[in-house]
Amino acid sequence: MFPLGRRQYAEDAEDKIHAGKFGSLEFVLKNDLCTGCGTCVGVCPNNAMGMRKDEKRGIYHPELDYLKCTGCGLCSKSCPGYKVDFKELFLEIFGETPPLNTNGFLLGNYIKCYSGYSTDPDIRYNSASGGLVTQLLLFMLNEEIIDGALVTGMKGSSPLESNPSIAKSREEIIGASRSKYCPVPANIMLKEILHSEGKYAVVGLPCHIHGVRKAEQSIxxxxxxxxxHMGLFCSHTDTFLETEYLLHRLKVKSDNVSEIAYRGKGWPGMLTVKLKTGDEINVPFHKWIRTHAYCMxxxxxxxxxxxxxxxLADISFADAWLPEFENDSVGRSLAVTRTKCGEEIxxxxxxxxxxxxxxxDSVRVAESQKMMRFKKNSLSCRLLLFRSLGRKIPAYNRDLPKPSLADFPRSGIIFINRYIASKRSLWNLLEMFINLQSPLERIYAKAVKNAPRGSK
Ligand SMILES: Cc1cc2nc3c(=O)[nH]c(=O)nc-3n(C[C@H](O)[C@H](O)[C@H](O)COP(=O)(O)OP(=O)(O)OC[C@H]3O[C@@H](n4cnc5c(N)ncnc54)[C@H](O)[C@@H]3O)c2cc1C
Ligand code: SF4
Ligand code: SF4
Known part of the structure; x- marks a missing residue:
């Protein structure tokens, strides 16, 4: 195996690159545009690719065995890292582009929006929010609409790493419930879907769904x-360093962990760390999520x-961060149906x-997502900053609002936070940094709330 972008190729590798067979993937890795989704590995018909953990940066990236590669180019065509043609995919999937108003800009195409939960109290209590994803998968399996589902649990052999799999039983689907706030190369499992009989549902973050939709265009x-296609709302995920930091705060060595769950045990849930000694540590969601919320x-x-x-999903799912559900101690999810098939199921x-x-109302869904406005409204600002530093950026073929002045300091703070958090020697100061930023955060949130963009 040769890590892409490091120019340690087999002899004929340069020729293949120049022939443009996997040029896009090389571009993605070299310019740090990889989402770590695993699509390239999942679609490779020659088993020439694998995902490798970058211990220092706490992410996954693909590597290619140039001797096995035939240069078919499927990996490059399916990769969402450098390009997702939203206009083309919107038209292909929904027959139209999203409505030109604030909700269309924030939520994309949708048919209806719901709040809801699984009526099985155990599933509801042990899921990320209301257990809608898990219960819908179980329903489809029982009704023989699907033979299995692409879901993500945690590895038994390496409990801090995610474990994408094709679940084919009730136990396997329930075992993979709850959100994983660490890198997840879910789409490596497309290989198993391609090589098995039957019909499947896939559960993934937006970038996983982008990869699946792009792969479907070619395969x-x-x-x-x-x-x-069941999509999860996503402000962002975390590198493995987030979990390492949480364990550092709990004074737990990673070798002593036998199991970790970031959500579950009611709403909004607990971080549960089980130790090899049999002890268990529970940290309420609001106490541990701060480093995630501040994009450390x-x-x-x-x-x-x-x-x-x-x-680009058939149905998207979110946590119900709405004041009317604040005192609901068991949990409730939001669902946005986008296609006829999603609505029917x-x-x-x-x-x-x-x-x-x-x-x-869709307005309530948008209101439930504080991070969504920032992420969508200020993207142009970050793209501009990256471009002005001479960095490559992904192509989306969709309209983005112009950056406002308020976006620059907020985006700048995220860059600083990331830098500080990347230095383990500064970890004891992270909480202090967050406390210093809280008042600024409130001012920004107010400014952004009063200035909705994306509408025409
Ligand atoms: C990294 C991350 C960021 C998120 N950001 C937001 C947000 O900003 N706002 C919001 O409202 N909701 C967000 N969510 C979604 C939310 O946490 C719940 O997943 C959603 O509300 C569905 O809840 P549920 O109880 O129906 O899910 P469950 O019934 O618990 O099922 C969750 C399903 O998602 C799969 N899954 C879990 N983690 C991952 C992952 N990392 N990659 C791929 N598949 C996974 C599981 O295998 C399971 O099938 C995020 C989730 C993740 C993983
Ligand atoms: S397909 Fe996904 S994992 Fe592979 S290079 Fe592209 S973004 Fe990275
Ligand atoms: S923000 Fe979420 S969907 Fe987007 S690249 Fe990161 S993990 Fe994927």
Whole structure:
């Protein structure tokens, strides 16, 4: 295996690159545009690619065995790292581009929005929010709409690493519930979908869904096998350093951890760390999520991401961060249906009483997501900053609002936070940095709330 971008190729590798077969992937790795989604590995018909953990930066990136590569170019064509043609994909999937108003800009195309939960109290209590994703997968499996689902649990052998898999039983689907705030190369599992009989649902972050949709453009078989794309809202994910930092604060050595869960145990949930000694540590969500909320351990590529609500999914799911659900101690999710098929499956599951859903206004969904406005409104600012530093940026083929002055200091603070958090020697000061920033954060949130953009 040869890490891409480091120019340690087999003899004929340079020729293949110049022939343009995997030039885009080389471009992605060299310019740090990889989301770590795993699509390139999942679609490679020659098993020429694998994901490798970069211990220092706490992310995954692909590597290529040039001796196995035939230069088919499928990896490059499917990679969402350097380009996602939103206009083309919107038209292909929904037959139209999103409405030209603030909600269309924030949420993309949608049919209806719901709040809801699984009617199974255990599933609801042990999921990320209301357990809608897990319960819908179980419903589809029972009804034989799917034979399995691409989900992500944690590795038994290496408990701090995510474990994408194809779940084919009730136990496997439930075992993979809850959100994983660490790198997840979910789309490596497209390989198994391609090589198995049957129909599948895929669950993923927006960048996973981008990779799946791009791969489906080139691989008809994949398009036929995946019957439902279930997207999770995503402000950003975290590098492995976030988990390392949390363990550092808890004074736990990573070798002593037998299991970790970032959510679950009601709403908004707990970080649960199980130790090999049999002890268990629980930290309430609001206490540990601060470093995530302040983007301390945000992967570089997430700074350039334009999708918060998984705009290319059939249904997208979110936490119900709304004041009316604040005192709900068990949990509630939000769902945004975007395609006829997504809407039908949600309605069928509701009719079977496996889930309880209530229609809500799309404005309420947008209001529930504080980070979404910042992420979408200020993306142009970050793209501009990267470009002015001579860095390459991804192409999206979609309209973005012009940057406002307020976006620059806020984006600048994120760059500083990332820098500080990348230095382990400064970890004891991170909480202090966050406390210093809280008042500024409130002023910015107010300014952004009063100035919705993206509408025409
Ligand atoms: C990194 C990250 C950032 C998020 N950011 C936001 C946000 O800003 N706003 C918001 O409202 N919601 C966000 N979510 C989504 C939210 O946490 C819940 O996933 C969503 O509300 C669905 O809840 P549920 O109870 O229905 O899910 P569950 O029933 O618990 O099912 C969750 C499903 O997602 C899969 N999964 C978990 N983590 C990952 C991952 N990292 N990559 C791929 N698949 C995964 C699991 O395998 C499972 O199938 C984020 C999730 C993640 C993982
Ligand atoms: S397909 Fe995904 S993992 Fe592969 S290079 Fe592109 S962004 Fe990275
Ligand atoms: S912010 Fe974008 S690139 Fe980062 S994990 Fe979320 S969907 Fe993927």
């Amino acid at each position: 008809k078989k994949l398009r036929e096998k995946i019957v439902l 351990f945000i992967p570089r590529r997430c700074l350039l991401c334009c999708d918060h609500s998984a705009e 949600l309605q069928k599951a509701a009719a079977s009483k496996e889930i309880e859903v209530m229609e809500i």
